[in-house]
Amino acid sequence: MKALLIASALTLVGSCANHSYTQKIENLKESIVFDSPETVVKYSNTISPDELSEHVHTLSSEDFEGRETGRQGFHKASKFLKDFYINNGVLSPLGGDNYYQNIPKSYFTKDSPASQNVVAFIEGSEHPEEIIIVSGHLDHLGTTDEATYYGADDNASGTAALMEMAQAFAIAKKEGHGPKRSILFLHLTAEESGLLGSNYYVKNPIYALENTVVNLNIDMIGRVDSIHKEKQDENYIYIIGADRLSTELHYISEITNNLFTNLNLDYRYNAEDDANRYYYRSDHYNFAYQGIPVIFYFNGEHEDYHKPTDTPDKINYGLLQKRAQLIFATTWYLANSKDRLKIDKM
Numbered sequence: 034m035k036a037l038l039i040a041s042a043l044t045l046v047g048s049c050a051n052h053s054y055t056q057k058i059e060n061l062k063e064s065i066v067f068d069s070p071e072t073v074v075k076y077s078n079t080i081s082p083d084e085l086s087e088h089v090h091t092l093s094s095e096d097f098e099g100r101e102t103g104r105q106g107f108h109k110a111s112k113f114l115k116d117f118y119i120n121n122g123v124l125s126p127l128g129g130d131n132y133y134q135n136i137p138k139s140y141f142t143k144d145s146p147a148s149q150n151v152v153a154f155i156e157g158s159e160h161p162e163e164i165i166i167v168s169g170h171l172d173h174l175g176t177t178d179e180a181t182y183y184g185a186d187d188n189a190s191g192t193a194a195l196m197e198m199a200q201a202f203a204i205a206k207k208e209g210h211g212p213k214r215s216i217l218f219l220h221l222t223a224e225e226s227g228l229l230g231s232n233y234y235v236k237n238p239i240y241a242l243e244n245t246v247v248n249l250n251i252d253m254i255g256r257v258d259s260i261h262k263e264k265q266d267e268n269y270i271y272i273i274g275a276d277r278l279s280t281e282l283h284y285i286s287e288i289t290n291n292l293f294t295n296l297n298l299d300y301r302y303n304a305e306d307d308a309n310r311y312y313y314r315s316d317h318y319n320f321a322y323q324g325i326p327v328i329f330y331f332n333g334e335h336e337d338y339h340k341p342t343d344t345p346d347k348i349n350y351g352l353l354q355k356r357a358q359l360i361f362a363t364t365w366y367l368a369n370s371k372d373r374l375k376i377d378k379m
């Protein structure tokens with residue numbers, strides 16, 4: 034009898050708390066509004082499958098030799114990005130034509146030569162000190178005597194998405210629709226050797242970490258994994274980490290997707306007990322570890338993952354476009370919202 038009484042008292046408390054929680058979430062969702070969705074669509078449409086394809090093909094060409102950290106192919110790829118940003122009027126946060134955050138050889142545990150994160154920057158008009166970081170690793174596995182590891186999905190796909198997003202924001206800015214907060218496009222080195230480029234960045238940030246609002250990290254977004262092939266559902270993306278530090282970020286991501294892209298957001302790998310531990314396995318984790326909210330965008334593993342057969346002909350460029358457009362619109366919101374993204378969990 035007593036036990037039952039306690040149970041029903043608890044139920045009562047529980048339902049009260051649930052009610053106010055539901056109300057809070059409703060209020061939060063209602064507060065997430067795009068001022069001018071048609072403007073977002075306009076610039077989002079400059080992200081095209083053809084241009085993405087061109088970038089992916091260049092980045093994963095024989096010429097770039099699998100982009101191994103610090104090797105010739107990696108430096109060629111870095112130069113390719115730098116030239117792209119100069120040609121598109123996207124400035125460097127380091128000033129002049131220095132687009133490289135240099136990392137000394139001593140920093141690398143493996144026998145890697147010195148290398149660099151490649152950085153590009155769109156300055157905000159109202160809160161330039163508040164930084165949105167969009168990142169993706171540039172490096173891949175290089176070559177062996179037998180083969181080149183082209184890394185078209187891992188991560189030329191994410192690299193191309195960053196390039197197209199930066200170009201879209203640059204065009205918008207030129208036409209008077211620049212972001213209120215600043216956006217840093219961060220092409221990371223040495224992800225494959227242990228998230229070292231992002232580790233270096235958080236220890237040597239170009240902009241203070243307390244002013245870093247969020248990190249959206251992209252690693253492999255051009256393919257369909259076997260889980261979704263079987264379901265015949267190619268219209269998806271895995272979302273990992275969005276709700277870990279900020280409830281608001283999760284809903285921004287969902288509402289943006291409902292409004293613009295209608296992808297199926299798959300949260301299976303976001304489970305805290307997920308055995309794959311993807312939340313800890315790409316560069317965003319170094320930001321999350323510092324208390325910065327993150328979203329990790331990922332298409333899952335496939336039969337060509339970390340194999341020489343990860344080639345540009347196997348990328349679905351229409352799907353890559355759609356995923357990049359989701360990330361673009363999410364970045365747009367985070368860079369233009371009235372208030373800075375709130376952290377409510379630690």
Ligand SMILES: [Zn+2]
Pocket residue numbers: 170187188224252253
């Ligand atoms: Zn990767």
